[in-house]
Amino acid sequence: MSEKTHTDEFLTAATSGLKHDRELQLDVQAELRSHIEEHQREAEANGLTPAAAEEEAVRAMGAVADVATGLEQANRRRMRFRALVRLAAQWLLAPLAVAVAAMTADLGSLQALRVMSNLNGYDIPLIPSGGASEDLGMRRSLTPDQRLVLHGDTTKPTPIAQQKAIWDKWPTNKVYLHNYVTCLLSKEPDDTVVAAEITKLQPLDPDNARFDYILAGRLLKEAVEDKRREVKGPDGKTKTETDTVIKDRAKLDEAMAHFKAGLAKPEFRRYGREMNTERLAIMGEPTSLLQEIAQISFLAGTLLPDASKWRDLERKTLFYGELLASEGRRAEADIFLNAHNRFVLQINRDVFVLIDVLVVGAIANLAAERVPAIYEKLGDTAAAERAREEAAVLAAPVKQFKERVKAFGPPAGQAWETVTRYGSIIANMLLPALGEYPTAEELAPSRHSEYVAAEGLALGILSVVLFVMMLLFVFVALYYRWVRPGRTATLLLLPEASEVARLLAYGVLLPLLGYYLVTRWLPWGPRELGLGYGGEVLLASLLTLLFVMMGITVTLAGRLVRRRCQELQLPVAPPPHRFWKIAAWSLIGILAVPGFLPATTICWIGEWPFMQSLDRLHFFWGLFVALALLTLLIRVVCGIASDVRFGRRCAAYYGSLARTLIPVVALALILVNICSRPYLRMEERRLVKSDTLMCSDLAAGGFTGLESRLVQRLKAEIQEAAKPK
Amino acid sequence: MDYDANMLKGVVDPIILRLVSERAMYGYEIIKVINERTQGEFEWKEGTLYPCLHRLECAGLIAGEWHESENGRQRKYYKISRKGVAALKEKTAQWAAFSATVNVVLLAPAM
Numbered sequence: 001m002s003e004k005t006h007t008d009e010f011l012t013a014a015t016s017g018l019k020h021d022r023e024l025q026l027d028v029q030a031e032l033r034s035h036i037e038e039h040q041r042e043a044e045a046n047g048l049t050p051a052a053a054e055e056e057a058v059r060a061m062g063a064v065a066d067v068a069t070g071l072e073q074a075n076r077r078r079m080r081f082r083a084l085v086r087l088a089a090q091w092l093l094a095p096l097a098v099a100v101a102a103m104t105a106d107l108g109s110l111q112a113l114r115v116m117s118n119l120n121g122y123d124i125p126l127i128p129s130g131g132a133s134e135d136l137g138m139r140r141s142l143t144p145d146q147r148l149v150l151h152g153d154t155t156k157p158t159p160i161a162q163q164k165a166i167w168d169k170w171p172t173n174k175v176y177l178h179n180y181v182t183c184l185l186s187k188e189p190d191d192t193v194v195a196a197e198i199t200k201l202q203p204l205d206p207d208n209a210r211f212d213y214i215l216a217g218r219l220l221k222e223a224v225e226d227k228r229r230e231v232k233g234p235d236g237k238t239k240t241e242t243d244t245v246i247k248d249r250a251k252l253d254e255a256m257a258h259f260k261a262g263l264a265k266p267e268f269r270r271y272g273r274e275m276n277t278e279r280l281a282i283m284g285e286p287t288s289l290l291q292e293i294a295q296i297s298f299l300a301g302t303l304l305p306d307a308s309k310w311r312d313l314e315r316k317t318l319f320y321g322e323l324l325a326s327e328g329r330r331a332e333a334d335i336f337l338n339a340h341n342r343f344v345l346q347i348n349r350d351v352f353v354l355i356d357v358l359v360v361g362a363i364a365n366l367a368a369e370r371v372p373a374i375y376e377k378l379g380d381t382a383a384a385e386r387a388r389e390e391a392a393v394l395a396a397p398v399k400q401f402k403e404r405v406k407a408f409g410p411p412a413g414q415a416w417e418t419v420t421r422y423g424s425i426i427a428n429m430l431l432p433a434l435g436e437y438p439t440a441e442e443l444a445p446s447r448h449s450e451y452v453a454a455e456g457l458a459l460g461i462l463s464v465v466l467f468v469m470m471l472l473f474v475f476v477a478l479y480y481r482w483v484r485p486g487r488t489a490t491l492l493l494l495p496e497a498s499e500v501a502r503l504l505a506y507g508v509l510l511p512l513l514g515y516y517l518v519t520r521w522l523p524w525g526p527r528e529l530g531l532g533y534g535g536e537v538l539l540a541s542l543l544t545l546l547f548v549m550m551g552i553t554v555t556l557a558g559r560l561v562r563r564r565c566q567e568l569q570l571p572v573a574p575p576p577h578r579f580w581k582i583a584a585w586s587l588i589g590i591l592a593v594p595g596f597l598p599a600t601t602i603c604w605i606g607e608w609p610f611m612q613s614l615d616r617l618h619f620f621w622g623l624f625v626a627l628a629l630l631t632l633l634i635r636v637v638c639g640i641a642s643d644v645r646f647g648r649r650c651a652a653y654y655g656s657l658a659r660t661l662i663p664v665v666a667l668a669l670i671l672v673n674i675c676s677r678p679y680l681r682m683e684e685r686r687l688v689k690s691d692t693l694m695c696s697d698l699a700a701g702g703f704t705g706l707e708s709r710l711v712q713r714l715k716a717e718i719q720e721a722a723k724p725k
Numbered sequence: 726m727d728y729d730a731n732m733l734k735g736v737v738d739p740i741i742l743r744l745v746s747e748r749a750m751y752g753y754e755i756i757k758v759i760n761e762r763t764q765g766e767f768e769w770k771e772g773t774l775y776p777c778l779h780r781l782e783c784a785g786l787i788a789g790e791w792h793e794s795e796n797g798r799q800r801k802y803y804k805i806s807r808k809g810v811a812a813l814k815e816k817t818a819q820w821a822a823f824s825a826t827v828n829v830v831l832l833a834p835a836m
Contacts, residue, residue, distance in 0.1 A: 014772065027801075028775070028779075030799065030801075031752065031775065031801045032772070032775065034751070034752075034753070034798060034799065034800050034801070035751075035752050035753045035771065035775075037798075038753045039753060039771070060770070060771045061770065061771050061772035062770025062771065062772040062773055063770070063772075064772075066770070066772070066773060067770075067772035067773065067775065067776070070772075070773060070775070070776025070777075071775060071776050071779065073776065073780075074775075074776040074777070074779035074780040074783065075779050075783065077783055078779075078783050563791075566799065567791040567799055567801075569799070
């Protein structure tokens, strides 16, 4: 070990008052050393021996005690400030970064995916009384009454009792009464209980045909039995036909009396649309994709127990009419054989979802098939012809709708192609069956909101990656402190505020700005296609953003630490060979290219002959992830190679680099979340609000805006067709 | 001539500010320039310059920055800040007024 020189002794003593700030002490020592060495060189040039020159230079500095006191006093304030900053950088920044990431974390995108996977009925999560629900994305509190209307009384043991509790609280409210009836029909397995309850409730809404039809349906179950048999049609194909066998004629008559009574009533109402409207109003206007999907999903879970019974009721009515005619009671028979016109008119006023409309169409279809045949069998060709014409008019709207779905819909219709290419994932799930196709412009808000939700998810992943990076640097710092320590302890360097600001501006803000510019405002629209097609482009741009941010931040911070270590006269390892730097940045450059391309390019490449045998999605995802991993691998290999070659000599440099990078990455994590999260939330809110296709239409009651439009149109057409001529 | 240390104390800051306002300088260079201009009249202990420099730096009047010199050695150069320029102006005016006032008494012929 080399002996301490005069200079070393002077420097150690002169800076002894700065020992609590090791970086500052090394900085001042380096400054004084440079002064002494320069003086020494001049003295040597004037003919002194090196030893005498050193002594002369040290003597010229004056009394070491005076210098030490002066330096300690001059730097006291600075040291105090730096101690606070170091404390914050060492112990506060990393936890603060984690806290900011956790506070701003938005699991909405993940939840949206979960809800989308269960679109057939989303159970509204329980919302604590007076509390807010993050699950539905609802950020406002609910009153106990709102909570009751939304969930029912959850303290009750059964769903029926829970829903009945709403009506119990507001007994004159018909919406809540029929909500209870709906739940009863859906959930009560015992028909006798249903019949008894319905009989009891009927006087509360005497003008509503719903109770009569329910009672009729329940009696028909006991009165007749359907027996299915297979028959060969004229085309040779086997089809199933149903024979109805009477079990109890008295009950059949009673059931049909109920049906007839229902037909005579002024209205048929289930109040399902009104109940949904009330519940959606409580949930509030959706401001996020999750809320939008949750509301669609909630609507998709609407109970529709009546609709399934309507077709059977019509079939039995026709059977009864035929029976009466065969018994010679033609006048009475005519009432039942033509009941479908009045029946359809009545229930059509209450339909509010497409399923309802399709059932109405099925009733009209059944009438169109059976009634003319029955009249022909009775020998009344005029009545048969009239019935054929009327039923055809009645069935036409739904028939035409089905033809439209067939023509424009999957698998090759052009309109379907538009939805699959330009529509969001949720639009792809819900719209093709509607046969009513929106324009590419109408599809844009829903598509873009999915991109934004995916970015929200990616931001969460980015936060996790940055957190893992912080942990990695902690391990590296510990490694150079305990496992492979150097002669000088590792330092937590405190760069100037302006240097940190520049580093974060270049490493975080500029890449973020670049990302938003490229993804939002490129004139050739990298987001013109739905996530199903543009997912690869999104992945490429997100990976590029991640690597550019990490690359610039680590490179700039590394440069800063290298320069500072050189100033402090700590041994510094040479930077990796240029080849590796160029290789890593080239890979990032290649990864960035797809993010700049028009969205259609990926589809175009996907249609290349050699791509036909490959899965486009897996190919591009695999390619981009492989590029990213290769870039990471180059960085890791360079790091390990440097450690093997220079680790022992430059431990202080490597350790200081790792220690200094921890607060830098923490700051980057805070900045990314603070800058991006509010912007993404704002954008998602704006897009969801401007989405007219996928939003739930409170007034019309459809699952989505487009379905509401369709239902309203079909309802109007059926209403027109069913009007007595 | 040996100067009273207290007398020197009051002029060290303006002198340093003045020198680093001309160009960025490092510690040893500042000592040399002072010696050169005062023809060695100010016999400073070189080490005492650094507490002054650091005090001025902490006060934001000058800013230190490490640079590589032409011979490849790292040196810490100091340059005056905007705040330092204002302070120098003020201190120079103060000194002019002060020395003129003192001169009126000290250098005037006895009455």
